[in-house]
Amino acid sequence: MRLIVSLFPSGRRLPADIGELLSDVLVRDGVPLNLYCGRRGVCGKCFVEILSGEVPPGDESERDLAREKNLGLGRHRLACRLRVQGDLVVRVPEQALIPRARILTRGRGREIPLDPMVRKVAVRSVRPDLQSPRALLDGLKAGLGLSALRVVPEALFEAAGVLSEALESDSPVTAVLGAGDELRGVERGNTSSRLFGLAVDLGTTTVAADLVDLGTGTVIKTAGGLNGQSVFGADVVSRITAAFKDMSRAAALRAAVLASINGLILELSRESGVDPGEIYETVVAGNTAMSHLFLGLPVDGLAVAPFAGVFTAAPPLPADRTGLKINPLGRVYLSPNLQSFVGGDVAAGLVATDLAARPGNVLFVDLGTNGELVLKTDRTMMSTSTAAGPAFEAASISCGLPAEDGAVERAVLRDDGTIVLETIGGGPARGVCGTGLVDLIAAFLRRGDLAPDGRILRLEKRLAAAPDLFLTASDIREFQLAAAAVKTGIRMLLEAAALNIEDLNEILVAGAFGARLDVENAAAVGLLPRLPGDRVKFVGNTSLEGARALLLSSRERLRAESLPRVIRHLPLAQNEAFQNIFIKELPFKPWPPDEAPQAPRKEDS
Missing domain, CATH: 3.10.20.30 (Beta-grasp domain)
Structure with a gap:
């Protein structure tokens, strides 16, 4: 019934x-x-x-x-x-309900040489005659001045009708050419100025996309939204668990993320006047689990040790095979995964920041549900990942909110002991997002409400941020565990490279969480090491920026594809030292430690 x-x-x-x-x-x-x-x-x-x-x-x-x-x-x-x-x-x-989050769509930007994997050429085909009854495609090849032309099978049927009509009307056609002079399509008339691509940051929580003019490199429009997979759980582990040995759930997860990306394509199309059929190239940058779920590949290998995926670098795929609603003869390229849970979003971030070419010892940090770290030294590059959990996105916090209106994103301790809150949108505080959580914990530590070991030092075993807004002991513990996981990963990378914290010339913090993080408060709670001057830099949404670079430059793709070969992965799951270091890093304490006590940082009344 x-x-x-x-x-x-x-x-x-x-x-x-x-x-x-x-x-x-x-x-x-x-x-x-x-x-x-x-x-x-x-x-x-x-x-x-x-x-x-x-x-x-x-x-x-x-x-x-x-x-x-x-x-x-x-x-x-x-x-x-x-x-x-x-x-x-x-x-x-x-x-x-799943709230609408504020989505970071910009990185810091660097110059990218314009050399996309697809181009358009307007041409008139060479006519066949009795002396040379060449085939229509041979006439197109001659008109293009090419010695060879590889034809995508699907383009063969489209080209036949278009080329016949063009010869009858003596009008030009536009050849759509991919790498290696691969013919992807033939369009009526001169459409050479109408060639577009899509760069996609496929995050666990959100999805962002740039619509890009491939002729100029200009971003036409940007759109963002929540990843529809969120109804299956907010973190990567939940998604993997849902899809593990369950093909129907895996198919539902794939359908959800395709609906999210295709929804952004339609939104970009409406707002820009660009028809989806004019999009011939898409680059998707996501973590290892997201890229597998997007393609409908099994994630069973990521659920158990040694946490191996199906692929590192996938070949460019026909759009109609992936389910994306762009030109069906277009191609979809996935930013290569590095190893295990260090995925294509990090590879894109390394391209965006040009990490390999930066001088000195540089640490790249992507703080999310799975904290991903890459250390570059003068001698080597190493990566690792830590199960930080969702505390940095405040999703596991009792009063947690994503970065949306009403979420506390700043908290400042004043001289009179009061804590001043700043919310996104300026309205009343409805909850706390990740950066607000860092600020509040730092303020409670400075005010003496919270012990370095995480104990709440008030009779009421919760900490009031506002009249109806509290952090519980469980909330504090969630953040402790996440911060300790990141600190442990950083320490173990440095130890493997025989470096001290002071040897780092730069720390690059990527992602939406890092974009609004207060450096001093992050150092006060021990989330990030304290370094002098401007060594800690927030580099924005490097996943989207890197996807855009891979869309615009074939050279950048080659660089990205070389990364898995040159980066050594440091697995932490089976490392006996991890647990000992992790326990030592649980307390809230700056690192390196103070040589002398420092006065609390407070805002003037």
């Missing part, structure tokens, strides 16, 4: 099976439910209100989560834990 779940106040009626999880019913109908923890019932993000219908009481852990959020114990239930046993009327509050 089919049951009905009715949504209030819209009145939408959703069919459900007896025993089906309410979260599955809602997601299937397109409700963007925030299932951060991957339906494990531990994050408390998907509480809904049951207005009508019989439901069993939640267990003790669910009741504890409800109390933390000041929810009524009777009618509020986690959608990921509630199995439908009868008809229900449900209200899904805004807090239970």
Whole structure:
């Protein structure tokens, strides 16, 4: 018997099976439910209100989560834990939906030589005659002045009609040529000025895309949105777990991310007047798991040691094979994965920052759910990744929000001991995003509310950032674990290279979290080492910037494809020293340590 779940106040009626999880019913109908923890019932993000219908009481852990959020114990239930046993009327509050995040779309920029993998050439074909009854494609080849022309099979059928019409009307055609004089298509008339490409940053949480004029290198429009896979869990591990040995879930994950990217393509097309059929090249930069899920490849190897993927560098793929709604004869190129969880987004970041050519010892840090690190010295390059978890995005924090309106992104301790908050959009504080979390922990440490070992030193075992905004002991612990994982990864890379922290000439911090991070506060809590002067640099969305470089320059692609061969990977999972160093790095303390006590940094009243 089919049951009905009715949504209030819209009145939408959703069919459900007896025993089906309410979260599955809602997601299937397109409700963007925030299932951060991957339906494990531990994050408390998907509480809904049951207005009508019989439901069993939640267990003790669910009741504890409800109390933390000041929810009524009777009618509020986690959608990921509630199995439908009868008809229900449900209200899904805004807090239970995936919020719209502020998306970082720019890096710091560097000059890229313009040499894309595809070009357009307007030409008149050489006519066949009785003396030389050459084939239509041979006439096109002669008109292009080429000694050889490799024809993509799909282009053969399109070219036949276009070339015949052009000869009859004595009009030009435009040849679309890929690398090695590969004929990808033939268009009517002179369309040589209408050639576009797409650079995509495929993040775990968000997706951003640049529409680029391949003739000039100019970014025409930029768009961004949430990764539709978020309903399967907020972090990479949740996605891998969902797809592990479950082909139907893997297909659903692929469909979700394709819908996200294709949605951005349609948005860019509407706003720019560029038809998707004029996009002949796309570059996608994402971490190892995201690139596999995008292609529909199994991620089972990433779920267990030694955490190996299916591919490092994939060949350019026909667009119609990938599901992207650009010209079906176009190509989709994935930024190469480096090794294990250090993926194509990092490779793109290394291209964007030109890491290999930077002088001295340079550390590249991408702080996200999977902290990825690359160390470049005068002698070698090494990479590693740490399971930092979602604390830097505040997704695992009880009052956490992504970088959206109402999220605290700055906190400053004043001389009178009060903490001044700055929110995105300037409105009332509704929650805390990652950079605000760093600032608040630094402020609580300076004010003496928080011990370096993470203990809350107040009678009420939570810390008030605002009248209705608190950090709990669990929140502090989440951040401790994430920061310690990053510190441990950095220390082990430096040790492997026989370097001290002071030997670093630069630290490059990539990503949205780094773009708004306060350096002094990050050093105060021990997240980043303290270095003099301007050695710590925030380099923005290097994944998108690097994808754009790979779109515009064949030379940059060759450089990216060489990275897996020259970067040595340092695995941490099986390293016996990791746990010992990790435990030592749990306390909040600056590193290198102070030679003498420093006065707290406070804003003047």
